Every structure is written in C-alpha cells, then in structure tokens.
Amino acid sequence: MGGGGSAWRRNLVGCIVVAAGVLGLSLGVPAIDRAIPDATVSSTNPLEFADNASVVPPPDATVVSDQTSPDQGVVTMAVDGVRYRLSAESFPGTLQQLADRIRGVVQNVAGIQAISPDQPVTSNSGIPGLQATYVGENRTGWYTVYLSDGTGVTAVVDGNDAGVTEHRDELEASVRTVVIDRTT
Amino acid sequence: MSVEQAATPPPPTPGSRRVFGSWSAAARWPAVWFFIALSIAGIVILGIAFGPAIAEAPGAFVLAVVLFAIHGAVFVTIIRAVDWLEPEPRWLFAAALIWGGFVASANALRANTALESILVKMTSLGFVRDWAAAIEGPTDEEILKTLGIVMIVLLARRQINSVLDGVVYGAFVGLGFQEIENITYSLNAVAAAGDDSLSAVLQVFVVRGLLAGLWSHTVYSAIAGAGVAYAVLHRERSWFNRIGVALGALALAWLMHFLWNSPAAASLTDYAGSYGTLLVLLIKGLLILGTFLVLLHFFRKDEYEGVAGPLESLHNPWIATHNEIVALRGWRSRGRARWNAYVYGGMRAYGRVRQLQRAQADLAVDMRDNGPAGYQARMPELQRARYGVHELGITDADALHPTTTSGMISFILAFAVLINPIFLILPLGFLVFGVARARSRRQRADPRLRTAAILALVFALAYLVSVIARSAALV
Numbered sequence: 061m062g063g064g065g066s067a068w069r070r071n072l073v074g075c076i077v078v079a080a081g082v083l084g085l086s087l088g089v090p091a092i093d094r095a096i097p098d099a100t101v102s103s104t105n106p107l108e109f110a111d112n113a114s115v116v117p118p119p120d121a122t123v124v125s126d127q128t129s130p131d132q133g134v135v136t137m138a139v140d141g142v143r144y145r146l147s148a149e150s151f152p153g154t155l156q157q158l159a160d161r162i163r164g165v166v167q168n169v170a171g172i173q174a175i176s177p178d179q180p181v182t183s184n185s186g187i188p189g190l191q192a193t194y195v196g197e198n199r200t201g202w203y204t205v206y207l208s209d210g211t212g213v214t215a216v217v218d219g220n221d222a223g224v225t226e227h228r229d230e231l232e233a234s235v236r237t238v239v240i241d242r243t244t
Numbered sequence: 245m246s247v248e249q250a251a252t253p254p255p256p257t258p259g260s261r262r263v264f265g266s267w268s269a270a271a272r273w274p275a276v277w278f279f280i281a282l283s284i285a286g287i288v289i290l291g292i293a294f295g296p297a298i299a300e301a302p303g304a305f306v307l308a309v310v311l312f313a314i315h316g317a318v319f320v321t322i323i324r325a326v327d328w329l330e331p332e333p334r335w336l337f338a339a340a341l342i343w344g345g346f347v348a349s350a351n352a353l354r355a356n357t358a359l360e361s362i363l364v365k366m367t368s369l370g371f372v373r374d375w376a377a378a379i380e381g382p383t384d385e386e387i388l389k390t391l392g393i394v395m396i397v398l399l400a401r402r403q404i405n406s407v408l409d410g411v412v413y414g415a416f417v418g419l420g421f422q423e424i425e426n427i428t429y430s431l432n433a434v435a436a437a438g439d440d441s442l443s444a445v446l447q448v449f450v451v452r453g454l455l456a457g458l459w460s461h462t463v464y465s466a467i468a469g470a471g472v473a474y475a476v477l478h479r480e481r482s483w484f485n486r487i488g489v490a491l492g493a494l495a496l497a498w499l500m501h502f503l504w505n506s507p508a509a510a511s512l513t514d515y516a517g518s519y520g521t522l523l524v525l526l527i528k529g530l531l532i533l534g535t536f537l538v539l540l541h542f543f544r545k546d547e548y549e550g551v552a553g554p555l556e557s558l559h560n561p562w563i564a565t566h567n568e569i570v571a572l573r574g575w576r577s578r579g580r581a582r583w584n585a586y587v588y589g590g591m592r593a594y595g596r597v598r599q600l601q602r603a604q605a606d607l608a609v610d611m612r613d614n615g616p617a618g619y620q621a622r623m624p625e626l627q628r629a630r631y632g633v634h635e636l637g638i639t640d641a642d643a644l645h646p647t648t649t650s651g652m653i654s655f656i657l658a659f660a661v662l663i664n665p666i667f668l669i670l671p672l673g674f675l676v677f678g679v680a681r682a683r684s685r686r687q688r689a690d691p692r693l694r695t696a697a698i699l700a701l702v703f704a705l706a707y708l709v710s711v712i713a714r715s716a717a718l719v
Contacts, residue, residue, distance in 0.1 A: 068274065074398045075278040081391045082282060085384055086351040090358035099365045108370050125364035126357070130373035 098122040101137065106239065109135035110148035113213050116237035118144070118230040139227050142219030144234070151212030158205045158212045159190040166216075171197040184236045200224050208240040263333060263400040275398035279339060282395075286346035290424070293353060297431040301441070308430035308445045315453045316423045319462055323419070325575045326544065327412045329551050330609045336400055340413050343392035344420025344465070348385065349428070352421075355384035374507045382501035385421065389461065390468040390494050392417040397476055405613065407473045408547040411540065414469020418461035425461070426452050459504065459529040463536045468497040470543060500532045548573050554611040555604060562630060564604045567642030572605060580643035580691050587682050587689045589636045596632040597641045603629040644688070650674055651690030658696040661703040671700040 100122050101107055106114040110133030118139050127136035133148035151158055159178050166172060178190040181204060189206040201218035215235045217224065224231075264270040271277075298305045324331070359380045363372045396413045397404055404410060429452060433444040452460075471493020475486040508528070551572065555564045564572075571581040578601055585593035603626040610618030633641060654674035660667035675697040682689035 071398055072274040074394070075274045078391050078395050078398065079278055079282065082347065082351055082388065085355040085388060087354075089355045089362075089384070093358040093361045093365075096362060096365050111373070123364055123369075125361035128364050128369070129360075130364070130369040131376060135369060 093126070098125055098138070106237070107135065109133060109146055112211055112241040113146075113148035114239050114241075115146055115215075116234055118227065118234040121234075139231065140223050142217060142223040142227055142231065144231060145216045145218075146213060146238070148211060148213045148240070150210055151207060152210060155188060155190055155205065155207040158207055158214070159192070159203075162203050162205060162214050162216070163192065166194055166203060169196070171199065173197070181236075183238050185239050187238065187240055204235050204238075206238055206240060209242050211240050213238050213240060263336070263403065273399075275395065279343070279395055279399060282347045283342050286348075286350035289350035289353065290346060290428075293350075294428055294431055297435055301431065301434045304434040304442055304445050305427070305431060307442055308427045308448070311445065311449045312423045312426045312430075312453065315426070315449070315457065316419060319415075319419050319457075323412055323415045323462075326415075326540070327408070328575065328578070329547055329572065329605045330405065330409070332403055332409060332412060333400070336396060336403060336413070337416050339399060340392065340396055340416035341420035343395060344389055344417035344422075344461070345424040346420075348388040348392055348417065348421050349424045352381075352385045352388050353428075355388070356380040359384060378502050378506040381505050382498040385461070386464060386468060386494060386498045386501055389414075389417045389421055389465045390472065390497070393465070393469045393472045397472060401476065404473050404476050405609075406543070406547045406550060407470050407477065408543040410469035410471070410473020410476070411466045411543055412469070414472070415462050415466040417469070418463070418465030421465070422457070422461040455525065456504075456529065459500075459532040459536075461501075463532060464497040464501050467500065467536060467539065468494045470539065471496075496535075500535070504528055504532060544574065550612055551605060551608040554608045561640075563607065563626060565640045565642070567640050567644065568600075568604065571641065571643035572601060577643040580645050581641050583691045583694055584643070584645065584688055585633075585636075585638060585641060587679055588638065593633075593636050593638060596629070596636060597638065600626075600629040600633050600641055645691050646688055647692075648678075648690040650678060651692035651696070654678075654696040655692050655699070658700040658703065661700045661707070665704045665707045668700050668704045671696040 100120070101117045103117050103119040103121065106116050108114045109130065113133065117137055121137040121139045121144065124136040124138050124143070127143075127145070128134060135146050137144045137146075156178070163175060163178075166175060172194055173196050175194040176192045178192050181189045181191045183189060183206055187206045187208045189204055191202060191204040193202040194200065198220055199218065200221050201216065201224060203217075204215045206213045206215075215238065217231050217235070264273065320337075360372065360376050363376055363379065393410065393414050396417070404413075426448065430445045430448045433448050434441050437444040471490040474493070475490040478486055478489075508524075552569050555569050555572075556566070558564070568581070571577045581601065582594050582597050585597040603622070607619065607622040607626050610622045612618070614621070651674075654671050657667065657670040657674070660670065671693075675693045678689045678693040681687075
C-alpha cells in the first residue's frame with residue numbers, strides 16, 4: 061500500500077515548491093535589491109523626479125531607491141550620508157500653507173530643537189519659495205518649498221552636522237535648480 | 245496503516261463533497277499546514293504594514309471594509325452562479341479568498357517594493373514613473389496568486405474536475421487579492437488626505453470598485469486558474485503540453501494585467517482630458533473582460549457537456565427531460581425555467597423547480613465522477629425533487645418562453661428610471677399585469693417582464709444611493 065505514502069510525499073514536495081515560490085518573491089527579490097548598489101545620478105543634467113518638476117542633483121549624489129517613488133513624484137538622494145528628499149504634488153493652497161505643512165512635519169520629528177522663521181527665496185528659474193533651517197540632537201537641515209501653477213515642490217535636506225556643513229553649498233545650489241513646468 | 249496513508253484524502257464518497265474524512269486526517273495533510281503557516285505570515289506582514297494606518301483612521305478603515313465586503317459579496321454571487329452546476333466546497337472558496345487576500349497581497353507588497361527599487365537603480369525615474377506599475381504588479385502578483393491556485397490543488401486535488409473549476413478557484417484567489425488591495429488603497433488615500441477621511445474611501449470605492457472592478461484581479465487569476473486546472477486534469481497529455489498551457493494561461497493573465505496597468509494610449513488623455521482617460525480605461529477594460537468572457541463561454545460549455553452527457557444517456561424523462569437538460573445550461577435558462585414555474589404556481593413551484601435542477605445537476609456530476617455508485621447515491625434526492633414538481637402539475641420544467649411586445653416595452657421603460665425614479669412604477673406595473681394575465685389564461689409570461697422590473701429596481705436603488713452620497717458630501 062505505497063500509494064498513500066507516495067501521495068503524501070508528492071503533496072509535501074508540491075507544498076515546498078509553492079512555499080519556495082512565495083518566499084522567492086517575498087525574500088528573494090528584496091535580497092536582489094539589496095545586492096544592487098544605489099545608482100549615482102548626473103550632477104549636470106536635470107533629474108525629472110515628477111511629470112512636471114526637475115532638479116539638478118548635487119555632485120556624487122545617489123538615488124536612495126527604497127525611499128524613492130517616481131509615480132508619487134518623490135525622490136530621495138544621498139550625498140555622503142546627508143539625505144536630500146524632493147517631492148512634487150498638486151497643491152491648491154498658498155506658498156505659506158505649503159511651508160506651514162512641512163514645518164508641522166519637521167516639528168513633530170523626535171529630537172528637533174529649533175526651527176528658524178521662513179525666509180523668502182527664489183529659484184534660478186524665478187519660482188518664489190520659502191526656506192527655514194532647523195537644528196536637533198547632532199543633526200541639522202533645512203526645508204525649501206516652491207509653488208508654481210498649483211504644483212508645490214518640497215525639498216528637505218537632513219543629516220548630521222558635519223555632513224550638512226561640508227555639502228551645504230552644493231546642496232543649496234541644487235535646491236535652487238528646481239524647475240516646475242507649466243501644466244497644460 | 246502508516247501516518248501517511250491515514251492522511252491521504254480518501255477516494256470520493258458518492259453523494260458527498262467532503263474532501264477529508266475527518267479533522268485529524270486533514271491535520272496530517274502537509275498542504276493544510278503550509279496553507280495555515282503562509283496565511284498567518286501574510287496576516288502578520290499586512291498587520292505590520294497597515295496597522296499604524298488603521299490606528300490613525302479607524303472610521304475610514306471600517307467603512308472601507310464594509311464597502312468592499314459588499315462589493316466582494318456581489319462578485320461571490322456571480323462566481324457561484326457560474327459554478328452552479330458543480331458547486332465547490334465553501335471552505336475551499338474561503339481558502340482561495342484567504343490566499344489571495346492575505347498570502348498573495350502581503351508578499352506582493354514586499355516583492356513590489358523591492359522590484360520598484362531595483363527598477364529605480366537600473367532605469368530612469370521617468371521610466372519607473374510610467375512603467376513600474378505595469379511591470380511590478382503583473383510579475384509579482386500574478387505569480388503569487390497562481391501559486392495560490394496550485395495550493396488549492398494541493399489541498400483538494402479531487403475537487404478539480406473541469407477547467408471551469410480552475411477558473412472558479414482562480415477567480416476567488418483574485419477576488420481576495422482585489423478586495424484587500426482595495427482596502428489598502430483606501431488606507432493610503434486616507435493617509436494622503438491627512439485625516440480619518442471617509443470621502444477618500446468613497447473615491448477609491450468608485451474608482452477601483454465600480455469603474456475598474458469588473459476587469460481586475462478576479463478576471464486575471466481566473467484565466468491563470470484555467471491553465472492550472474488544464475495541467476492537473478489532462479494527465480494523458482505530455483508534461484510539455486500541460487506545463488506549456490499552464491504557463492500560457494499565466495502569460496495571458498500577466499498580459500491582461502500589464503495592459504491595464506500600462507500607460508498605453510496615455511497620449512489620448514493629453515488631447516481628450518478626463519473623457520479620454522475614461523475612454524482609454526473603458527477600451528482596455530472591455531478588451532480584458534471580452535477576452536475572458538469568450539474563454540469562459542467555452543469553459544462553461546465544456547462543463548455543461550460533462551453534466552448533460554450522463555443525463556442524456558439515461559433516456560429517462562422522469563429523471564430529466566431533454567428540455568430540462570437544455571435548461572440546465574446557464575443561469576439565464578435555469579432562471580427562465582424557474583420563472584415559468586413561478587408564473588404557473590407561485591413561489592412554491594419556483595422553489596421546487598430549483599430543487600429539481602439542483603438534484604439533476606448533482607446526479608449528473610456524481611455519475612460522471614463515481615459512475616453507478618454516484619447514480620445510486622443521488623437518486624433518492626432526485627426522486628423527492630421530481631415528486632415535488634409533479635405534485636404541482638409540472639411535467640416538464642423547461643425554459644421555453646414567449647417573446648412579447650409588452651416585454652420589450654417594459655424593458656425599454658426600465659431605462660426611464662434613470663431619468664426619474666417615478667418611472668419605476670411602469671416596469672412593475674407591466675410585471676404584475678403580465679403575470680396575472682398569464683396565470684388567468686394558463687399561459688407562459690415573457691421573462692423580460694421580470695428582467696425589466698429587476699433592472700428598474702437596480703436603477704432606482706442606484707439613484708437613491710447617489711442622493712444619499714450627495715447629501716453626505718454636502719454635510
């Protein structure tokens with residue numbers, strides 16, 4: 061009567077194959093992702109991080125792929141450990157409202173000790189914006205918001221004191237290269 | 245007797261649809277434990293991923309669960325109607341739903357995130373923006389859902405008796421995935437809105453449930469299920485043929501999913517705006533649904549022939565007349581036979597014809613699967629059902645029906661309800677008058693009178709829901 065045992069073993073083998081397929085996708089694909097290094101981006105050509113928004117990345121920046129969502133208009137770059145996140149979205153409010161929103165988010169981050177008042181800035185392409193600097197426990201950064209034709213772009217630079225200080229100039233230069241195309 | 249032998253599902257018992265002889269036998273079957281373990285892991289993954297979002301917006305979560313549960317129930321009813329000739333065990337349906345909803349969706353969440361990250365590393369952001377959804381979704385999700393159909397085969401191989409069975413189990417796996425994905429999309433929409441927003445949930449329900457729901461995961465996985473069932477059933481064919489057909493069906497499911505997610509014809513939306521978007525979605529959706537319905541027609545025909553053959557071979561009108569066998573073919577013809585009975589003898593006659601149809605289908609399926617033993621096991625049930633119908637004076641529960649002008653007018657008038665719900669009274673009036681006249685003259689009534697009344701009621705209900713939704717939006 062080997063039929064029952066044979067069926068049981070075939071079932072077990074089938075189950076192992078199915079489980080291997082599931083785990084292959086659930087664990088294997090993330091493992092492949094981790095094995096591939098983040099891509100370096102050009103610091104001379106504009107990077108289109110949304111349908112109608114682009115930025116020229118700073119030198120030696122890599123795209124942090126697992127914190128980047130192109131379909132949502134979000135890109136996160138890393139420069140020597142400093143994170144540089146840009147997001148573009150449709151925003152029906154005012155520039156100040158856009159700034160207030162990101163200020164609220166930053167204030168709620170643990171360890172943030174002080175945020176400067178918003179200062180007016182202008183991008184290289186003439187888009188009006190607001191900017192504020194914040195400091196926290198061994199970290200610092202700033203946010204910049206631009207608003208043009210109902211599209212808001214938020215850029216946040218965040219990192220440890222040494223890293224931000226070292227790369228401040230190129231990061232500030234990059235933030236000023238934000239371009240928002242007119243939506244038709 | 246070894247443990248392995250005790251755990252092996254016994255040969256099918258005529259007259260019964262049980263898969264395992266007992267709970268302890270089920271507990272010794274490897275597939276049961278693999279299924280449970282993977283399901284628990286899936287629930288944990290989803291809980292970790294969406295637990296905070298649920299805690300942030302409990303009201304929206306409850307609304308999403310309720311709306312998509314109702315949405316899913318409609319699909320369950322449709323799939324059960326397709327599966328009427330040989331209904332599958334409910335616990336297997338539940339298993340298919342659980343796999344789709346928890347195992348496939350949870351693991352797809354991880355795989356999709358990783359695959360998008362890989363695409364970001366290896367291609368441009370613009371490419372990822374346009375094509376990531378078209379590549380990730382079909383690749384990860386279709387494979388995971390198809391593995392669920394294979395798991396159903398491992399749980400209960402003997403329940404797969406026709407290609408249509410694979411379609412049905414595949415549809416249930418896809419439905420589970422679709423509804424859980426809809427709920428997670430609702431939570432994401434609420435999070436994007438920034439509060440416990442019910443309107444974001446309603447928006448997701450309209451877009452994903454109503455506009456895109458008909459040609460979604462349920463359809464894709466049903467196609468993949470057909471391939472798995474073919475591979476399981478056609479053991480007389482070569483491995484190459486069986487695996488080839490299964491992979492071909494999976495490839496078709498992938499292609500349908502890819503088509504839906506792809507930015508194909510997106511340029512049309514640039515010129516034609518939101519109407520262009522809707523048109524593109526409609527064309528894609530109808531292409532997917534149309535392909536599926538054509539295939540489904542052949543799968544259903546195949547299953548019907550498997551049922552009609554044994555009944556016809558008996559040449560016994562007491563068991564089933566030729567017209568009754570013809571009436572078993574589809575839900576419309578079965579419904580028409582019951583409608584004839586209703587017009588003739590009211591709800592009691594309707595119910596008894598339904599019982600007769602059920603008994604005839606069960607007898608045919610058991611004869612197909614178990615031969616004379618199946619015939620013996622199912623005959624008492626059929627005898628009772630036949631006596632019940634005979635007692636009311638119905639000798640032939642056929643689906644033959646007249647086509648009348650009043651039926652046509654009533655059908656057209658049903659659409660008037662879209663203009664004003666007061667017109668509901670017209671199809672209902674035609675229905676009451678038509679049935680009363682047919683009964684008084686001992687004639688049959690046009691089934692379109694009933695169809696028109698149901699359609700008008702659905703339109704009236706939709707109108708009522710839209711009024712309530714508008715009121716809620718104003719508040």
